[in-house]
Amino acid sequence: MKKLFILPAGILLFTLFVFLGYLSFGSHKFNGEVLQQPMKAAPIVLRANTGPIRLEDYRGKLVLLYFGYTSCPDVCPLSLANLKMALNELTPEEAAQIQVIFVSVDSARDTPESLGNYVKLFRDGFIGATGTREEIDLMTSAFGAKYKINPPDANGNYSVDHTSFTILIDRNGYYILKFPHGTPPLEMSEDLRYLIKNEIPVSAQILAGPTYTPVVCAVTLVPQYVQVGEWMYQHHCAQCHGAELAGNPAWQIPLEDGSHLPPPLDQTGSAWQYSEPDLLNLIKEGRNLDQPIHMPAFKSALADWEIQFIMTYMKSKWDVNQLNYQHGFMTLTPQATPTSQSTPLPPPTPATPSP
Ligand code: HEC
Structure with a gap:
């Protein structure tokens, strides 16, 4: 009796995940x-x-x-x-x-x-x-x-x-x-x-130039990968970057010794401004290792594919424009400055300087 129930429930859950994935990351094809x-x-x-x-x-x-x-x-x-x-x-x-x-x-x-x-x-x-x-x-x-x-x-x-x-x-x-x-x-x-x-007006996206595909966000995140990534994130990164990827609450305040508290990795941070290879490299090699507070290197603790799962989870917290930006479908131009009606995107300078 129980087994009979689990299968349909599993299928339902899977469909729900796929559907939610589609809702949040699916591309928009304009009708007009x-x-x-x-x-x-x-x-x-x-x-x-x-x-x-x-x-x-x-x-x-x-x-x-x-x-x-x-x-x-x-x-x-x-x-x-x-x-x-x-x-x-x-x-x-x-x-x-x-x-x-x-x-x-x-x-x-x-x-x-x-x-x-x-x-x-x-x-x-x-x-x-x-x-x-x-x-x-x-x-x-x-x-x-x-x-x-x-x-x-x-x-x-x-x-x-x-x-x-x-x-x-x-x-x-x-x-x-x-x-x-x-x-x-x-x-x-x-x-x-x-x-x-959409925070960045379509006009700005189109004006941003030929590298941008105006209406298609080609980034598809597999819900199952996001889930695995979240699990790994909770075990390896959450103690510093927070359970919700929001970073240390005081991350913007510079410390006296010149080191930085862990910044957010969600859409409020600047992780989305790194290319995918740069991000992988940063997580593998760490950053400012000589500082008392630093980003540790994960190359001996995690395989590349494990880090990639974590990155997929991080991406699930970014908005469509940020995903497009990371994948080179969109560049930020002066026209991309959001209007007062929308919440501003963070400026395109990384919050924490690279060595
Ligand atoms: C021991 C605490 C700690 C852990 C664990 C940790 N980080 Fe960090 N991370 C930091 C600190 C501190 C910084 C800022 C470093 C700097 O700029 O000096 C940072 C920076 C980063 C950045 C750069 C963000 C930006 O906007 O420049 C990324 C990406 C990042 N961490 C990802 C991860 C991931 C993924 C994990 C888990 C695999 C992880 N971190 C685990 C402390 C940590």
């Missing part, structure tokens, strides 16, 4: 179309019912921009309804980091006031805005959008043809991605959630 070259959004002023607004006012948020007009029979209401549903998929905290702006290209009929009322029908917080003909032309051409006002019928009614994709501007003000018309709300929300969670 990622621009090969992110574009700094032009400094544009629009008129909303609250007064003039500038795109820069929303730095730190993700902006979803859509061009349309309120008399639009089907395309615009569908797009706005999809945006509303995409935001509904997110938690209120996540949704608060997104600003939807609906820009009317039909300023002859749409006023900032009527636009304000129109977008409110979809979701509170959506902004409706428009501008003079020149402002609209400047804005549409800046984003590669097009529109055409058709000749009026006998009653003076007219329709407007317009591009119907949704433009996504990242927290640093870069146009990085567009959702084609009809992108399912669930797919949009997946991309949005990824962008909200």
Whole structure:
């Protein structure tokens, strides 16, 4: 009876591990179309019912921009309804980091006031805005959008043809991605959630250069290896670097004799900034061995493969950007400075100097 139970439970546990591994380390494939070259959004002023607004006012948020007009029979209401549903998929905290702006290209009929009322029908917080003909032309051409006002019928009614994709501007003000018309709300929300969670904006990752694979994190950590690594870590390293890899609480305070207390090895430390061979070498050879407090050499106590298991465990505590960085998929550039909205990454100088 017992044996019968253990097998399914084992399979379940294994599946769970694989799934958790996938959740935390899996690559994100964007559903929207990622621009090969992110574009700094032009400094544009629009008129909303609250007064003039500038795109820069929303730095730190993700902006979803859509061009349309309120008399639009089907395309615009569908797009706005999809945006509303995409935001509904997110938690209120996540949704608060997104600003939807609906820009009317039909300023002859749409006023900032009527636009304000129109977008409110979809979701509170959506902004409706428009501008003079020149402002609209400047804005549409800046984003590669097009529109055409058709000749009026006998009653003076007219329709407007317009591009119907949704433009996504990242927290640093870069146009990085567009959702084609009809992108399912669930797919949009997946991309949005990824962008909200990612500390380094995708624009910075793309701008970082050709060494970076913009949307794929190719580092896969096998959950079982992580587990073995954790066990070994607890036996060989935890007494100095802490059970949770957080290092000695006072690691940043320099000691009088010039030695260093054990630094953190998780994402708050700088271990992720070493290449894999350098890290292996550091653990094998130790560091500052002549100092009273030092990193001991492990080459006689542990085989290389054992150290590699420990490194896999350490990596499971790093974020996707740090993993990408260590594996050379991403470089840190000035643009990679996180915005005030996100928690800053540690500076790229190692916390403890190498001899
Ligand atoms: C006896 C205490 C001690 C043990 C045990 C120990 N370390 Fe260290 N470790 C240190 C100290 C102290 C430093 C800082 C050394 C320096 O820079 O002078 C350090 C530094 C490091 C660094 C460099 C981190 C950085 O950001 O520069 C890594 C990586 C590291 N240790 C990994 C390990 C691993 C993996 C183990 C287990 C196999 C381990 N350590 C076991 C004390 C220890």
